[in-house]
Amino acid sequence: MKINHHEESGIVIIAPKGKIMGGPESTALHDLLHDLIEQKKTSVIIDLAKVDWMNSTGLGLLISGLTTLRKAGGELKLANVTDKIQSLLTITKLVTVFKSFDSIDEAVKSF
Amino acid sequence: MKKPDIKPDGIIIPSSTDFLAEVDCFIEAKLAEAGVDQSIMTDIAIAVSELVNNAIRHGNQSDPDKQVDIRFNISSSKLVISVIDQGGGFKKEEIANPIDDDNLLREVGRGIFIVENFVDDVEITELDSGGTRVKITKNL
Numbered sequence: 001m002k003i004n005h006h007e008e009s010g011i012v013i014i015a016p017k018g019k020i021m022g023g024p025e026s027t028a029l030h031d032l033l034h035d036l037i038e039q040k041k042t043s044v045i046i047d048l049a050k051v052d053w054m055n056s057t058g059l060g061l062l063i064s065g066l067t068t069l070r071k072a073g074g075e076l077k078l079a080n081v082t083d084k085i086q087s088l089l090t091i092t093k094l095v096t097v098f099k100s101f102d103s104i105d106e107a108v109k110s111f
Numbered sequence: 112m113k114k115p116d117i118k119p120d121g122i123i124i125p126s127s128t129d130f131l132a133e134v135d136c137f138i139e140a141k142l143a144e145a146g147v148d149q150s151i152m153t154d155i156a157i158a159v160s161e162l163v164n165n166a167i168r169h170g171n172q173s174d175p176d177k178q179v180d181i182r183f184n185i186s187s188s189k190l191v192i193s194v195i196d197q198g199g200g201f202k203k204e205e206i207a208n209p210i211d212d213d214n215l216l217r218e219v220g221r222g223i224f225i226v227e228n229f230v231d232d233v234e235i236t237e238l239d240s241g242g243t244r245v246k247i248t249k250n251l
Contacts, residue, residue, distance in 0.1 A: 019132075019135065019156075019160075021131050021132070021135065021160040021164070022128050022131055022160065022164045023128045023129060023130075023131040023132055024128075024129060026128075052153075053153050053156065053157055054157075055157050055160045055161050055164070055222070055225065056161055056164075056219070056220075056221035056222045056224075056225055057164060059221060060218035060219055060221075061218075063216055063217070063218050064218050066216075067216055084150075084153055088157075088225065091224075091225065091228050092209060092210060092221055092224070092225070093210045093215060094215065096215070097215055097216065
């Protein structure tokens with residue numbers, strides 16, 4: 001899985017593509033999130049527009065990112081959540097944990 | 112590294128998450144071949160990925176000498192997939208409820224809960240020969 005990321009107004013936007021199912025792609029996303037924290041970049045948006053689906057490993061990665069960033073004084077927000085991932089967030093009640101936005105612009109403005 | 116063994120009605124993989132994508136390809140190809148609706152296909156792909164992850168990590172403890180056997184059977188009325196590991200088994204009732212407020216921020220423990228939401232039946236059996244079989248059924 002390819003993971004692009006860039007910075008906009010001091011906020012890091014991570015845009016994974018494909019499926020987040022617990023294989024090497026999940027390790028790559030985990031490592032990227034933790035590299036950013038080490039670099040003191042703690043305002044992060046994950047753009048899910050091009051993520052086909054994720055499983056509980058993907059959800060666990062998002063939670064790990066969220067809690068670690070919050071401990072470091074930052075925040076992780078979601079953008080462009082697809083219907084399938086929204087359904088997973090609803091089923092697992094994680095919809096109450098994550099702040100999500102319909103676009104990157106809205107997510108950036110919310111910081 | 113050992114390779115997956117692909118058969119007409121299943122795939123056997125070594126206990127490594129490196130092979131999750133190959134299992135997914137196998138399952139999605141089978142479902143597409145059977146003309147299963149895209150949304151159901153995704154639900155099943157997610158459910159199987161949960162079961163195979165569990166089998167690799169918790170069942171077989173990522174032991175590369177152990178295998179995970181995924182068996183696929185589809186008819187006009189239902190889809191049945193079994194995931195069999197060679198581990199020590201688990202008790203579903205020992206898994207904390209992932210939607211309790213106290214557990215929402217836990218990074219793990221949602222797999223079986225998600226599977227139960229996406230299929231019509233989940234049957235967990237400890238096999239006499241050792242290992243655990245999780246059989247999921249989706250009515251079509």
